[in-house]
Amino acid sequence: MTRARTRLLGRTAGTRLMAMATTLALGAVAACSGGGSGSSHGAAIFWHGYTGPEAKEIAALGQEWNQAHPDEKVNVTFAGSNDDALKKTLGAFVSGKTPGVAYEFGSSITTLAKRHQTQDITSLVKGAPDFKWDDFFPAARQAATTPDGKIYGVPALVDNLGLVYNKKLFDAAGLSYPTASWTWTDFQNAARKLTDAGKKQYGWAYVNDGTEDTVWRFLALLWQAGGDLLTPDGKKAAFDSPAGLSAMQLLHDMSVTDHSVYLDGGDQQYLNLFNSGKIGMLWTGPWDLGSITKDVSYGVQILPGKVTHATIAGPDNYMLFNKSDRKTAWAFLQWLTSPEVHLRFSTATGDLPLRQSETRLPGYQQFLKKYPGNKVFVDNLEKNATKSRPNIPEYSKISQALGLAVQAVLLGKAQPQAALDQARDEVNTVMAGA
Template sequence: MRQPSGRRITALVTGVALVAGLSSACGSGGGDAKKITFWHGYTDVQAETITKLVGEWNGAHPDQKVDPVFSNNDNTLQKTLASFVSGKAPSVAYQYGSSITALTGRHQTQDLTSLVKGDPAVDWNDFFPAARQGATVGDKIYGIPALVDNLGLVYNKKMFDAAGLKYPTPDWTWDDFRNAAKKLSGNNKYGWAYVNDGTEDTVWRFLALLWQAGGDLLDSANKKAAFNSPAGQQAMQLLHDMAVTDKSVYLDTGDQQYLNLFNSGRVGMLWTGPWDLGQINKDVSYGVQYLPGKATHATISGPDYYMLFDKKAQKTAWAFLKWLTSPQVHLRYATQTGDLPLRASEEKLPGYKDYLAKYPGNKVFIDNLSKNVTKARPNIKQYPQISQVLGQAVQAVLLGKKQPQAALADAAKQVDDVLAGS
């Protein structure tokens, strides 16, 4: 789930949207398509890198050509659904992780379970757990991981030095975090920034707090809200106390000003991911640490996926995706773009040292994938509605319009109604 600052979060989880459809030259005839069109939303170095990799694939596979075509990131789901109606479904599409449940249950959407489990070369368990969880609905696999991210604590060293504060450590608690934010605040400066537009960008930071406190979003059957709990109260109270009582939080309205304020020395800490590191000015000295925790240092991940939709193009699309997401090829891609590895085995390849030397700040995010990403958002069709309800509750608390317990109780009732279909 690659997030804002040129990434996106309003559609829920992270990444760049890619759509691959059958080339018009392929038509709709029988047999396996020998050429697929790869629509993508990559720009800048990502676009350059994917174009080079596609060219490499095409040179080695003249009978399985891939034609890369740019497509707007945020319209991928809508375009895919529209293609179902028109009868011209894409062969493969890079979708936001949040889109999977909107696409399952449709006859065009390919169940990849047999392909994944029937092909040892895929090495499914090599993908990080968070990426596997997000691709699985029930007991079926619908996506191949394309991108995986998570949240960490990014801090401005100059602001910490000026405030006489020691830098965050892996053992930081919520109290340590809150106290540092207070000392960093004042004179038009803030200790922390929180995106408070009520979207998933607001929600997923709260979920990390909820999980750190030992709570859950829903019950084990995904039938009832579980966040109106002591853990939920602790998480929401922290937000209230920092934003309303301490006034140590810059509330970003969704226009991504938090990064400009971080660069200008007016925000001391961010809860963000590797997508923002490249946007930090070169003259800003910063560090990256695990999220401060209460029960754990739990964080949250939002992977994105390649999904297949045209059975006639399955052979070509599947072969290309296996190659593109293989450890060696993906590490080459990540070394050029700064994306995180998709697989644990990428850390064991010779080129991994060069990757870390180029992107040292990514080490914490990579470690998170195996150590601190312990839970995933539920892969259920009602999640977007649940996110909307919870986003409004968090927003109200941060603005001081509701007390934590009242906000949680009201949101839980609405979520229970959503889950009950009322």
């Protein structure tokens, strides 16, 4: 599984995994407690699901911390895939072998915040001026905070969507490259010109499996049109609006009328097709850039706009659980997410900076030199990632209703207004029972 699927689908997978927690084999959870960067005796346990460069770098940082803090050691432990983080954490609650801190998908906050083992860290965050909570990008802070203003996570990762395009296909079609002022009309026209049915070549790709991978792209369109998911009081659907209709109509027109969209079934064939010159544009994030083959000349631009150029971020968090480990775990997280240390992590892994101040450090230019395509995504965090999905228990059902609506429209099985009306009724029924 690629990092894209891990990071995107995990945000809804967490809600599905909750139902599995009651049937966990506790021995499997206990087996995760070994193999860290220090002895588990007297050390705070830090669970993560990093692989590749991220795993290597977090292990090195754990060793660095332990050497400098012999009385506050942290056992950095690979606890299995991040996809399984919620399941394993809930299992640890049952077994009593709770880690001090664990990497969790952003969507997991709504489940974990209800459990007494989960630490409300609002007082720690707000009571530590040197921590500089407001220095984290807004999207990352929003994903760590519940609607009642309580903070349950320290940002661990933040991504967003940008427009990635194949320069060779644009040149062949006689098209100018996308600019920061591109509108939906510019985007639709380019997708149409990049499409060649005879070559099975498409202008754009859209993941249309009906999951959150389908929904979050629609939310970006909804926000670009000036709309929102829910009413300001959070009690009813707000996407059945002129903004929602224009977003859904664009998808319908591009897929059903123009036939310029490759509908990915969730198996990520879009990336292989992009590499083979069969897709001209993607709405994707920095996680996919490393999988684009070296022979493909590509560019990155902000998403096209209507009222705004809004994008959507998918942040994850480090969350604290074990009270006895709280002091050490918190000290480690403060250090790990400090501007200088996290920029080192970003430079080693390609992950985006978490803090605005990281972009002002001398080392940031080295980061951009190593990952030039990431600049647009970092700029997005400052300018275009202004909204986030709500941290409410009902979100998974909202996403399910919207996902099926978008899927039906893209497949030509429903008209935009009818699909929105049905999704609105389903969401309002869910919210009425909240």
